[in-house]
Amino acid sequence: MRVVVIGSGAGGLTVASNLRKYSKEVEITVFTMEDKVAYSPCAIPYVIGGDIDSFEEIVMHTPEYYGKHGINIVTESEVLEVASSQNLIKYRLINGDESAPELITLKYDYLVIATGGYPFIPPVEGNDLEGVFKVRTIEDGAKIKEWSKTSSKAVIVGAGAIGLELGYGLKQIGIEVSVTEMLPQVLPRSLDPDMALKVQEYLEGQGVRIILNNALTKIVGVDVAEEAVVGDIKMDADLVILSTGVRPSIELAKQAGCNIGDMGVVVNERMETSVSNIYAVGDCVEVHDGITGQKTLSPFGTTAVRQGKVAAKNLAGKDAVFRPVLNSVVSKIGELEVGAVGLTEESAKMNGIEVVVGKSQALTRARYYPGCKPIDTKLICGLDGTILGCQIIAKETVAERVDTMAMAIAKQVKCNEITEMEFSYAPPVSMVVDPAVMAAEDALKKLSS
Template sequence: MKVVIVGGGAGGISTASNLRKLDEEVEIVVLTRDNQVSYSPCAIPYVLSDRIHSFDDIVMRTVDDYKAKNIDVMLETEVTGVDSAKKQITYSKNGVVQTMNYDKLVLATGGSPFVPPMKGVDLDGVFKIRTLDDGKQVKEWAENCKSALVTGAGLIGIEIAYAFKKMGLKVTLCEMLPQIVPRSLDPDMAKILTDYLIEEGIDVVLGQPITELKGEDGKVKKAVFEDGTEADADMVILATGVRAELNLAKMAGCDCGRWAILVNDRMATTVPDVYAVGDCVESYSAILRSNTVSQLGTTAVRQAKTLAQTLAGKRSRFNPVLNSMVSKVGKLEFGAVGLTRSFAQQNSIKAVVGKVEALTRARYYPNAKPMNVKVICDADGTIIGCQIIAEERVAERIDTMTLAITQELTCFELSNMEFAYAPPVSMVTDPLVIAVEEVSKKFN
């Protein structure tokens, strides 16, 4: 059997690696437009801020490493066509167009950065950050700049803005919506993070779309907002999200949904012997019971493991998603899982909320840090969301709440669960328990 994988990101390369572990005989070919494979795009902001020394440090495997596993990785190769009837792809490498047959095809084409419709996006100094080369170009350009503007205040936008501040630049972070991280945080929790960024010296502009980028001698110099105000910008980062790449899926005849490729829980598309994983597919929401997007590296890797099991003829299914996330900017960690209160209300779910400020350690233990916890339940008390901001120990509590939501626990059940305790690492009553107890008071 020959498995051809289009895309060398987390979804594609993880499918190849996991499939090889399960089947030593299957022929595996990975084609990618990139000139590197198996690196972490999520780490790029931390290289910019010098928390990670070099871009080389975030490359985890080479082509030779995969060759040793009998996986053929073809770099700088553009797949231009799919004929699912003939089970054949067309690709271009070094200007030469060729075809390749397959028994099973995996589309791991990811997403393309969204470019807002504004004047001046073609000026020099305007960047998108998606690949390792993008990161290198940004770092090189930033070394000759005094000011930078990041448009889009999602996870990557915030992390890059902070990295530029650490590089000594005057930084403006702007978001057309009235808050930062709108997919994961409610406005009150987002304000905690916004206030921290401002304290760190970053100018935050909310609710103001950019209408134009102005330049001199072909290089960007200023950004103009909707209200007419301007911000200095020797460079601009478009961190405005990604859109699934669907061209090849449509060529193959795959059904697509509102956002991306439709797949079942074994990662199969609607076309026989064509599968898809990663940012280019729609996932199923565990809470809303409908399709959603989950453009996270963790999601792509879990999908890849499911697909590898499927291709190896084993039983496996990809579970519905909750989109749990965590990030760190400066000294502040923030994480979320499930629905925000705002998103629950938009979907006609009555949200009952508890929000508390506790401590990360016993109050008498040195260096105990404030921890803000917000828990969202539905009308029956079932937990459907959680958001946490603190200087430490956020990730493990987000993981705990991910498990609680997956198991459809209520706030009453979680408040009676056993949690570990020691003064250096927690309060005797965990902040999660304090938060769900606060929610419980709002029920009879």
């Protein structure tokens, strides 16, 4: 059996690695346009900001490593055609040879489309000037890092997690930074306005300028970026980073005849597309929200890995399903850790779900223990007390707390059950009453009033 995987991101490589674990006989070929594989794009801001010394450190494995395990990685290659009726793909090598030879054909028994997403570039004047960058790959990151060595003023367009991480990192290496966002808050997908304000105030306290409610109008310069204009605000900028999100790469799936939904490639719970021997995983597929049931995107490495494992098991003749998502996220912006899972108060309202909110302001450790830090917790609960969402901000222990709440939401735990749960306690690592319990108790008061 020959399995061809298009894409070497988290989803594609997880399919390849796990399929090899289940079967030594299957022939596995992975195509990628890059020369490096097995790295996390989420680490790029931390290399640019100097927390990680080099991009080489975030590369976990080489193509040669996979080759030793019987997985053929074809680097610097572009798949241009998928002829699903003939079970074949056509690709070309893109190793700098502009006079590329005619397309190379390869047959497959099963195809996995893991084409990921492509950066959305605002269609504004000047977006092609030198000094203007997208941020998606190691190559993008390396270009930004090199350019930043001679930069003094940066404008980052987009106040999602990557944009804020980049903003803090560039500020730390001595660059004057402005982060702009067309919506009225930072982290608009993950946080409610009240929690987002805490992140904004932290960044402003670190010297990062935040400009909200203003879209990028144009980038001005002669060959090289000199100024960014957002709304009516003009800012000097010799470095502009477009951190404006990604869009699913669906062209090859569409060409193959796979059904395309409102968000991305349509797959079933086994990660199968509408074409019988074609699977799809990662940022290119649409998924279902675990609370509302609506179609959504989940462009996270953790989602891609879970999908890849499901696809690999099913390709190997085992039985596995991918569950609807809660989109657990966590980010480290300077000293601040920010995490969220499930619905926000705003998204609940948009979906017509009535909710109550429980909040707590507590500490990460016993108040008398050295190094204790403030922690803000917000729970979004249905009128029957079921927990639908959680947001946490602190300078430590956020990820594990968000993971706990992800499990609670997945299991439809109610506020009263949280207050009755057994939490661990030791002064150096926790309070005797967990902050989540305090927030749940606050929600219960409102539910009973």
